[in-house]
Amino acid sequence: MGLHILGTGQCQGWMHHHDLWSVPGYNLLHYRPWAIVLPAFVLWSIVRRRAVGWTTIALLTPLLLAEPALFGYDVARWGRTCVELWYPFGTRQAFWQIYDLLPLALVLAATYRPGRNVVRTAAALALLGPLLATAGDRDRPVPLSSPEACRNAARPALRSEDVQVQAVAGMPEHERRLAYLCAMRDYNTRFPGSEPLPGSAEERSDTILLHEGRRACDDERRTAPRSARQPTLQHYVYLCPDVAAVRLQEQKRTRARAAEEYKRERAKVRAFCERQVPEAVVRPVRQYTDVLMGDLMRAYHVGEAAEGTHDGEMPDDLVVSEGGMATVTTGTEDRFCLTVRAYRHEPPPDLDGWERVVEVGFDSPDGKTEITQMGTSAGFPAVTVAGPGRYRLRLHVTGRGRPDPSWGRPAQRHLLVVYPGESEKLEVLK
Known part of the structure; x- marks a missing residue:
């Protein structure tokens, strides 16, 4: 099973692991665990207390194990499909993620040597955790987008009026997701029987498209710079109509200011032209x-x-x-x-x-x-x-x-x- 047939309900771990990067300090410390380990070692060399090691472990565990845990959940539920999504560049990328766990392993080994019962308990939890998470995940999956599904999908046309955004906001969430995917793929623009262009929305999976849409919504909320590949307002309105409504109002004000500036400038140029006309x-x-x-x-x-x-x-x-x-x-x-x-x-x-x-x-x-x-x-x-x-x-x-x-x-x-x-x-x- 390849990436191109991923459904919108698949690989939730991969979709949500990007949310970690918005947590303050996560991006900095995830790649620099020594920023925690080195001060802890200096403090331990002074006080010689095991509490320093346990505190360091408590800080490093969520920082370094969050992504492996999400990856384990995806693999337990979806198998190789999500492996390809997590590691598109193969085993080299996975090796470095395992390597990142080395500081946690060293601190844990220096702080506590577990007995046989502790090892057995940890192994049992490692096996049962993904199974329990899978059983607890009862979200109704959204149907896979396809020309047939999009043919009957509700897609209110986005206009400048607020009433259209309100109509989108009144749609059920699963309908809005499907409408977003159909708007991104726009099957009507491709000739029947032709192959999608490399890198186009039709070639990317539903999961990736939804992730890009959510990232666009988050960037708009934070007024962060948007990537050229992210969907536009006409698309992500289905995922976050509240954000789209704010953005529409900003666009209206911007267009109004530009129109007024254009009128003033044109009036100046016209006055100049009139002064140049001979009698x-x-x-x-x-x-x-x-x-x-x-x-x-x-x-x-x-x-x-x-x-x-x-x-x-x-x-x-x-x-x-x-x-x-x-x-x-x-x-x-x-x-x-x-x-x-x-x-x-x-x-x-x-x-x-x-x-x-x-x-x-x-x-x-x-x-x-x-x-x-x-x-x-x-x-x-x-x-x-x-x-x-x-x-x-x-x-x-x-x-x-x-x-x-x-x-x-x-x-x-x-x-x-x-x-x-x-x-x-x-x-x-x-």
Whole structure:
């Protein structure tokens, strides 16, 4: 029987021995028993009392025998399955655990030499202890997780609302455990008949997954650093909904603070962009300034592509027009300032302060053409104020290709002047 078929009720000793590491001082003294033995020897050399040895034994016994006792319980109940879980690296790892008992054996030998009756009693207890523990363990085992078991498992979707966490908290514990395992394995994401990826949740046993979930809950309670392999909030909510509820509230507050900070920073950048806009020679019907991101496409659009057309790879040209859409390339994924001026009649060109000025034509069948990015409105009002028909787009650009002087001050600025016009040709004005 391999690790991959361990059930959630198996190897409780291995699951609980990790709890020992959270006991104050255990991790330090377990690997440094001399920190107890050496002071005890110094004290014994002064007082020459056996009580020093017995006190040392009383301190070392739970420290050094707790893990072997848990290991013995697991082996007595589950056999080789738990041996592989305790010692995945073989006998070398077991040898060092036995070696760690040497200080206790030496102190015991120096303090007391047991008689024959004591030896027999200790041997009998060593044999009967695991059997009595097994008989006393009457926990109802949780069914092994499987695609069939997970198909009918209750799994309330985790949302930001507290009511979902409350629904999870109302589930019986064995249902929450199974829901956690099913959420971790997520059988629906794997193609039928395919093998699980090495190290994935499907390859690890139920026991290991539950242990990782409990560790994540404990780390969240102690606000300790979490391992990258530990389950996320969407998973460990089933094991500790009380912890998940607290974590959700913290996430809400963090997102709210980040949103407020983003709004304040964006308002500062927008104010900077507005200060950089030159005065218009002719007052426009509509003017709007905002800050945009170049995004992955490093471009934005005036209008929308006709149905069935495909943009393909972006050209190196500053602007290209096709039918009802003009595409402007920014050459950057970072922020830039964009100002739109909409007219009902052609305004005179104003080339001062701009590095490049180019004009193209485009169609506006409905007279509601907007600025878009990745098929989504960029938040600007419609640029075609004269209704349906043909328009000219005069693009002014400066700072293209230059790095931003600071994060809040974009170097690149665009000005779009849109007015009715029949010409379709591209004109380079500067």
